[in-house]
Amino acid sequence: xxxxxxxIAIIGAGGxxxxxxxxxxxxxxxxxxxxxxxxxxxxxxxxxxxxxxxGAVKADDSLEHHFNDTVGxxxxxxxxxxxxxxxxxxxRELVQLEHWGCPWNREPDGSVAVRPFGGMEIKRTWFAxxxxxxxxxxxxxxxSLKYPSIxxxxxxxxxxxxxxxxxxxGLTAIEMRSGRMYQFRARAVIIAxxxxxxxxxxxxxxxxxxxxxxxxxYRAGVPLKDMxxxxxxxxxxxxxxxxxxxxxRGEGGILVNAHGRRYLQDxxxxxxxxxxxxxxxxxxxxxxxxxxxxxxxxxxxxxxxPTPWGDCVYLDMRHLGEKLIDERxxxxxxxxxxxxxxxxxxxxxxxxxxxxxxxxGIHTDIRAATPLGGLxxxxxxxxxSINGANRLGSNSLTELLVFGRRAALSAxxxxxxxAQAGNDAALxxxxxxxxxxxxxxxxxxxxxxxxxxxxxxxxxxxxLNAGIYRTEKGLAEAAMKLAExxxxxxxxxxxxxxxxxYNTDLLQALELGSMLDCAEALVLSGLARKESRxxxxxxxxxxxxxxxxxxxxxxxxxxxxxxxxxxxKVVVTKSQPGVRNYSGDxx
Ligand SMILES: Cc1cc2nc3c(=O)[nH]c(=O)nc-3n(C[C@H](O)[C@H](O)[C@H](O)COP(=O)(O)OP(=O)(O)OC[C@H]3O[C@@H](n4cnc5c(N)ncnc54)[C@H](O)[C@@H]3O)c2cc1C
Numbered sequence: 001x002x003x004x005x006x007x008i009a010i011i012g013a014g015g016x017x018x019x020x021x022x023x024x025x026x027x028x029x030x031x032x033x034x035x036x037x038x039x040x041x042x043x044x045x046x047x048x049x050x051x052x053x054x055g056a057v058k059a060d061d062s063l064e065h066h067f068n069d070t071v072g073x074x075x076x077x078x079x080x081x082x083x084x085x086x087x088x089x090x091x092r093e094l095v096q097l098e099h100w101g102c103p104w105n106r107e108p109d110g111s112v113a114v115r116p117f118g119g120m121e122i123k124r125t126w127f128a129x130x131x132x133x134x135x136x137x138x139x140x141x142x143x144s145l146k147y148p149s150i151x152x153x154x155x156x157x158x159x160x161x162x163x164x165x166x167x168x169x170g171l172t173a174i175e176m177r178s179g180r181m182y183q184f185r186a187r188a189v190i191i192a193x194x195x196x197x198x199x200x201x202x203x204x205x206x207x208x209x210x211x212x213x214x215x216x217x218y219r220a221g222v223p224l225k226d227m228x229x230x231x232x233x234x235x236x237x238x239x240x241x242x243x244x245x246x247x248x249r250g251e252g253g254i255l256v257n258a259h260g261r262r263y264l265q266d267x268x269x270x271x272x273x274x275x276x277x278x279x280x281x282x283x284x285x286x287x288x289x290x291x292x293x294x295x296x297x298x299x300x301x302x303x304x305x306p307t308p309w310g311d312c313v314y315l316d317m318r319h320l321g322e323k324l325i326d327e328r329x330x331x332x333x334x335x336x337x338x339x340x341x342x343x344x345x346x347x348x349x350x351x352x353x354x355x356x357x358x359x360x361g362i363h364t365d366i367r368a369a370t371p372l373g374g375l376x377x378x379x380x381x382x383x384x385s386i387n388g389a390n391r392l393g394s395n396s397l398t399e400l401l402v403f404g405r406r407a408a409l410s411a412x413x414x415x416x417x418x419a420q421a422g423n424d425a426a427l428x429x430x431x432x433x434x435x436x437x438x439x440x441x442x443x444x445x446x447x448x449x450x451x452x453x454x455x456x457x458x459x460x461x462x463x464l465n466a467g468i469y470r471t472e473k474g475l476a477e478a479a480m481k482l483a484e485x486x487x488x489x490x491x492x493x494x495x496x497x498x499x500x501x502y503n504t505d506l507l508q509a510l511e512l513g514s515m516l517d518c519a520e521a522l523v524l525s526g527l528a529r530k531e532s533r534x535x536x537x538x539x540x541x542x543x544x545x546x547x548x549x550x551x552x553x554x555x556x557x558x559x560x561x562x563x564x565x566x567x568x569k570v571v572v573t574k575s576q577p578g579v580r581n582y583s584g585d586x587x
Contacts, residue, residue, distance in 0.1 A: 001431055002182050006034035006151070008411050009171060009184045011158045011213060012192035013037035014044030015133075015397065016379025018140040019404030020190050020411075025147035027412055034184055036153045036173050038208060038507070041141050045194050045206045045380075046400070049133025050245035050331060051117065052125040053397035055090035058114060061122045063087045068575065070395060073119040073287050074359075074388020075534035075544065076577035077226065077552070077570055082366045084573065086386045086395075086402050093401040094126050102139040103128050105328075115328075116250040117393045119287030119582070121280050125394040130245050130331040136397060156182070157507055158212065160434040161189065161220040161375070162427045168220065168375035169422035172434040176507070179500025181438065183431035187419035188374045188411035191217055191362060192404065195380040197230075198511075199519045200355040200466075201459035202310075204236055204243040213381035215514035217362040218521065222370045223554035223566070225383040227518070228526035228536045229359035231391055232292035232468055236354025238309040240339050244332050244351060246393040248344075249284040251328055252276050253317040255291070256348070257303040263313075267294040270584035276319050282584040289390040289535045290582060292353040296468045307350055314348035321345075353468060357396065359387045359535065360522070363554060363568075368407035374414055378407040385552065389534020441509065442498055449492035451508050458485055458512075458519055466523055469537050475527040482520045483562055489516055490560075521555035521563050528565045529553060546577050 008024050010017045013035050021035050037044070056066040066087040071078050098104060098112070104126050105113040117125040128135040144150050155176040162170040162183065170185040193213015197205030218224050234255070235244045249255075254275055257263045262283070265272045269290060270282025278285060295313060298304055304311035317325060317332075322345045325333050329344070336342050336349045362377040364370050364384050370377055378384075379400040386399055461481045465474035489512065497505035531545035532538050550570055555563040 001435060004034060004182055004184045005032070006184060006186045007031040007415060008188045008190065008408070009034045009036060009186035010190045010192060011036050011171065011216065012044070012194060012379065013041035013152070014192060014194055014379065015046035015137055015140060016400035016404040017192035018137070018144050019401050020192060020378060020408040021150045022140065022144050022147065023405040023408035024412060025149045027409065029149055031149055033150045034153060034186065035150055036156045036158055036171070036184065038155065038157045040154050042137060044137065045209055046133050046137045046397070048206060049136070049397055050130045050243060051247040051250065052115060052127030052132040052394050053094060053136065054117065054120065054124050054392070054394040055094040055126060055398055056087060056124050057091050057112065058122070058124065061124050065122050066090070066124060069120045070386060070392055071388070071575045072578070072580055073392040074390055075580060076550065076575070077385070077388030077533060079366070079385050079571040080573040080575060081571045082384045083386045085366060086399065089402040090398045093398060093405070097136060097139050097401070100139050100143045102135050105129065115247060116278055116280055116285055118246050118249065118285050118291070119281060119392040123280070125250065127247065130247050130329050133397065157510065158216060159438065159510060160430070161216050162430050163220050163372065164422035164426050167373035167422060169427055172431045174438070176502055179503060181435045183428070185421065185427065187421065188376065188414050190407045190411055191375070191377040191381055192379045193381045195358045196515065196518045197355045197358065199458065199515045199522070200462045202236070202241045202463065203355040204233060204241055205355070210511035210515050211518035212511060212514045213377070214361055215517045217370060217375065217377060218517055218557045220372060221557065222372050222375065223363045223556050224360060224518070224521045225363040225552050225554055226360035226385060226525070227522040227555055228529050228553060229389050229534055230355060230466070230522065231288055231357040231359060231535050232353040233288055233356035234291035234295060234353050235315050235351040237335065237339055238307055238312050238350050238352050241354045242335055242339055243354070243356065244315060244335065244349065248315060248317055248329060248332055251324065252278060252320050253315050254284055256314050256316055257298050258305045259303065263298055263303065264291065264294055267297060269294065269582050279584055281582050286582045287390055287392060292468050293537060295353050305350060310352055312350035312352045315351045316348045317344040318346065318348070357391055359383070359389065359391055367410040368403050369410050374419060376407040376411050378403040389536060438506070441495055441506065444494045446494045446496055447492045449488055449494065451493060451505070451512055454485055454489055454493065455512050458482065458516060462519055466526060469539050470526055471539050472527070475523055478523045479520070479527060479562060482516065482523055486516050486520060489513060517557065524563050524565055525553040525555050550577060
């Protein structure tokens with residue numbers, strides 16, 4: 001097996017991975033950086049982000065406001081030292097992107113434009129129309145190309161971490177074009193593998209978001225933190241799950257039920273405001289968890305509209321007018337027209353909540369370091385944790401910049417301390433074992449278990465039992481089902497395609513393995529959390545229980561048993577847990 005040497009290996013070339021690579025290359029041009037990605041960088045999911053990135057810069061805003069919105073939005077499960085660092089670094093990162101060429105929208109006076117976003121008391125979301133992620137990723141990618149020390153390994157699928165003596169020393173990856181396996185030896189590894197929304201059948205996530213990065217760390221002994229917190233975005237297109245950005249509501253779009261009535265004031269989200277009049281943090285500008293939960297209640301009351309793709313409510317943007325829609329939400333118009341045949345300028349758009357984002361992920365500290373020496377993580381795959389129990393829209397793009405950079409700086413600190421190369425023979429044996437496992441998959445006769453069949457069963461289980469509202473019974477059933485699926489996967493999954501070149505059958509089998517592991521961690525963490533907080537809502541434990549559950553869950557992997565669930569403390573610095581108030585009443 002061929003070996004590639006690098007000082008730092010990064011898994012993932014989305015926003016977090018590229019930002020980390022640039023930061024490392026800038027800090028020390030002599031470092032060799034291997035950027036390993038299963039897709040070409042510009043195909044990473046960051047490209048699909050629409051609405052924008054939060055950073056407090058305007059005269060009416062402050063770091064304290066951004067901090068308070070984030071911590072309250074996260075239902076006090078965020079680590080407040082991490083949030084303080086995040087809000088402080090955010091403006092610098094967004095200005096840095098500007099200098100690298102990101103075309104942020106401007107105000108008429110030439111200053112950067114900001115738009116309102118859900119759960120934020122002040123307008124602070126920087127945007128580039130409704131294609132912010134595309135422009136951010138493009139800016140990062142073109143900047144990364146300036147650094148010869150960054151070597152791109154595009155279309156390489158990472159399968160395993162190499163660990164020796166309690167330290168991560170590299171990884172193995174399959175070159176998809178040839179089917180050949182490589183071992184990457186590195187003195188520090190950064191995982192920036194993105195989210196895992198594809199565990200669910202109805203998701204805004206691109207099909208590559210299968211939790212591989214999380215699973216790599218998890219199987220190497222690093223716990224997954226707060227996995228039970230899954231964000232539903234309130235406005236997905238019902239037939240495809242394609243997202244209509246929160247920017248729709250930030251620009252003044254409203255939600256109405258089957259009777260043409262705005263309903264959010266019935267769920268503690270403020271008194272009804274005049275159409276087009278925005279009152280920040282209330283009604284349609286409430287946080288995503290609350291809006292998605294309100295939909296569920298409307299559905300229970302029979303106030304939703306049945307469609308062939310499930311029950312919906314309407315997003316009404318007609319009052320915004322064609323000019324504003326074309327200027328600020330052109331992509332939304334294009335998506336609604338192309339995928340649903342409705343034009344937001346003239347028609348109300350049917351929408352329903354859709355799985356969007358994982359608040360949980362690889363357990364890291366504020367330095368983006370995992371408990372495993374030499375291993376760092378950033379972006380959606382990581383849980384640092386700034387998002388707590390519910391992420392506020394537009395914090396994620398900023399997070400991957402802030403902590404992508406931080407992960408690189410921490411990796412360099414690690415290199416400068418005592419990073420050894422590790423035991424060559426032990427690491428090679430591990431790489432060989434990884435290759436043998438893949439070979440065994442090729443040798444296995446085609447049996448009765450199909451990849452798509454197992455995946456479908458997993459998705460149905462997640463949708464039925466781990467959705468917006470959960471119960472003990474549902475989660476326990478899901479836990480049993482996932483244990484069964486993991487067993488069946490291990491014993492029976494096989495490949496129809498036995499060739500080496502772009503073997504998507506193999507990749508899908510490996511991705512399914514990642515998703516099954518992440519799904520089990522999610523469900524077991526949810527079963528253990530007997531309270532309702534943020535995006536984790538239990539019908540059988542309806543209140544938040546700070547006495548017993550103001551703590552992060554940690555799921556520890558076991559190859560054949562369900563994960564062990566443990567906990568660690570939430571860092572509270574200056575905001576004591578309080579009541580989340582989105583009623584518009586300041587008292
Ligand atoms: C439709 C949509 C719209 C969004 N809009 C916004 C928004 O407006 N504002 C906001 O703040 N957030 C938004 N988000 C969330 C945000 O975009 C994501 O959380 C963020 O972009 C994730 O970035 P990342 O770098 O962590 O991962 P990604 O961009 O998903 O990149 C992951 C990388 O990991 C690589 N990878 C994964 N597995 C492997 C493997 N096994 N081997 C090798 N490489 C691997 C992939 O190739 C990819 O390069 C949106 C999300 C979606 C889905």
